[in-house]
Structure formats: structure tokens, C-alpha cells
Amino acid sequence: MKGIVFTEFLDLVEKKFGIEMVDSIIENSKLASGGVYTSIGTYSFSEMLQLLQHLSSKSGISIDNLLLIYGEHFFSVVEKSYPGLLATYKDPIEMLSSIENHIHVEVRKIYPDAELPTFIVEEKKINSLIMVYKSSRSMHHFGLGLMNKTFEHFKSSAEIVLEKIKEDGTEVRFIINKN
Ligand code: HEM
Structure with missing residues (x-):
């Protein structure tokens, strides 16, 4: 997993919960990186999973909801970092x-x-649009957050229903209806 996913995540955790929460979830995890990330580095997905698990148990917010909020935030990172890619689209x-x-x-x-x-x-x-998401990382709610913000970006909105194909979330169908 790319470093930018970690650095943006920890920035958001600090903004929403404070630096003590960042320190606590890092200290409670077994991280090969030691919790030090650079945006261009690459780190194991299991580090992200541990950080999410500890944040979830400390905050009482489910991992899916944390990923949804993080996905919505990550869209602004995409807007800032890759404006050219988004400009290709009108819809x-x-x-x-x-x-x-x-x-x-x-x-x-x-x-x-x-x-x-x-x-x-x-x-x-x-x-x-009906699309099937497949990934061993089960980050479908991160995708849902990005999708919500994609509609907002085009001054639109949609109803998006998730249908789990595999119970562990590695395969999920997104049923998207524009309002
Ligand atoms: C992951 C970039 C749009 C769904 C990622 C990662 C990057 C990225 C850098 C992390 C890869 C890694 O850590 O190794 C972008 C850019 C986008 C874009 C630049 C737009 C210009 C979207 C959109 C969706 C999406 C619109 C909507 C569903 C995901 C998901 C992941 C991901 C779900 C998590 C990895 C996984 O589930 O396996 N993307 N993305 N992306 N992206 Fe995108």
C-alpha cells in the first residue's frame, strides 16, 4: 500500500481525534515501519489494518464507517494531486x-x-451503473466514500447500494442510481 494512503490517513486521524490518538494507535500496533511513513514509500497493508482496528476499538466507529469517512477525505487528495485526471471527465x-x-x-x-x-x-x-468490486483488501467502503464525492464533484448525487457477493467483503456489487 502506498505511503500517501498512510500519511493522509494519519493526518485525518490527528485532525479528527488529536495527536494522542495517532500516537496510541501506532504504539498499539506491530509496525515494521515503526509508524514512520513517507508519501512515496510502500508499506504492508497489514499495517493499515492494524491502525484501523485500533482506531475502531478506541473510537467505537466501525472499520467500514472509518473507511467511508477516509474515502471521502481521500477524494480531496485526488482533486489536489491529480487535477488533470479528473478534468478528463464531465459526468x-x-x-x-x-x-x-x-x-x-x-x-x-x-x-x-x-x-x-x-x-x-x-x-x-x-x-x-452496476459494478463489481474485487480486492483482497475489502476496502469497499473506501470506494463508497470516493464514489459519494465523485457525484458531489460533478454537483450531482446518487443512491448507492452495496451488495456483498462474498461475506468477507472481497467481492461487492455496487448498484448506483443517479438522482
Ligand atoms: C486505491 C488513486 C479514483 C477506488 C487507490 C490508491 C491510489 C489511488 C494511489 C492506493 C494504492 C496503494 O495503496 O497501493 C486514485 C486516483 C483516482 C482514484 C488518482 C482518481 C483520479 C478512484 C475512484 C474509486 C477508487 C473514483 C471509486 C470507487 C479505490 C479503492 C482503493 C483505491 C477501493 C483501495 C484499494 C483496494 O480496495 O484494493 N486509488 N484512485 N479510486 N482506489 Fe483509487
Whole structure:
């Protein structure tokens, strides 16, 4: 997992819960990195999982809800860091249906070792989209947060329903209906 995912995460934790929470979740985890991250480095996903687990038990917020909030925040990182990629799109359905064949392809050019999910488009209409998310990391709620903000970015909104295909969240169907 790329360092930018860790640095932005810890920044957000500090902003929402304070520096004591950052120190506490780092101290309670067994981190090969020692909890020191640079945005261009690459770290094990198990470090992120431990940080999320400790933040969840300390805050009482579920891991899915933490990932949703973090995904919504991460969209602003994307807006700031990759404005050109977003400018390619004029419509949220067009953008979301292009994650697999364009957006994450470009991400992989920047970070060849990025750990990205797979999105398979099952059905695409002008105002709706059905896609299946696949990833061993089960970060579907991070995706949901990014999707919510994608609609907001285009001054639009949508109803998004998640349907678990695998109980562990490694395969999830997103049913997206633009309002
Ligand atoms: C992961 C970039 C749009 C879904 C990532 C990562 C980066 C990235 C850098 C981390 C990879 C790693 O840690 O190794 C971008 C950029 C985007 C974009 C630059 C737009 C310009 C989206 C959108 C979605 C999405 C719109 C909506 C669903 C995800 C998910 C992950 C991820 C779910 C977590 C990894 C996983 O589940 O396996 N993306 N992304 N991305 N991205 Fe994107």
C-alpha cells in the first residue's frame, strides 16, 4: 500500500481525534515501519489494518464507517494531486465506469507497485451503473466514500447500494442510481 494512503490517513486521524490518538494507535500496533511513513514509500497493508482496528476499538466507529469517512477525505487528495485526471471527465457515471480502464491504469504508471482493486462493469446506463468490486483488501467502503464525492464533484448525487457477493467483503456489487 502506498505511503500517501498512510500519511493522509494519519493526518485525518490527528485532525479528527488529536495527536494522542495517532500516537496510541501506532504504539498499539506491530509496525515494521515503526509508524514512520513517507508519501512515496510502500508499506504492508497489514499495517493499515492494524491502525484501523485500533482506531475502531478506541473510537467505537466501525472499520467500514472509518473507511467511508477516509474515502471521502481521500477524494480531496485526488482533486489536489491529480487535477488533470479528473478534468478528463464531465459526468460521474462516465468517471466511475472508467476506474478500471483509465484512472487506475494511470495510477499504476505513477506507482508501479500500487495495490489496486478490480472493478468490473456489469451494466451501464446514462443514469445508472452496476459494478463489481474485487480486492483482497475489502476496502469497499473506501470506494463508497470516493464514489459519494465523485457525484458531489460533478454537483450531482446518487443512491448507492452495496451488495456483498462474498461475506468477507472481497467481492461487492455496487448498484448506483443517479438522482
Ligand atoms: C486505491 C488513486 C479514483 C477506488 C487507490 C490508491 C491510489 C489511488 C494511489 C492506493 C494504492 C496503494 O495503496 O497501493 C486514485 C486516483 C483516482 C482514484 C488518482 C482518481 C483520479 C478512484 C475512484 C474509486 C477508487 C473514483 C471509486 C470507487 C479505490 C479503492 C482503493 C483505491 C477501493 C483501495 C484499494 C483496494 O480496495 O484494493 N486509488 N484512485 N479510486 N482506489 Fe483509487
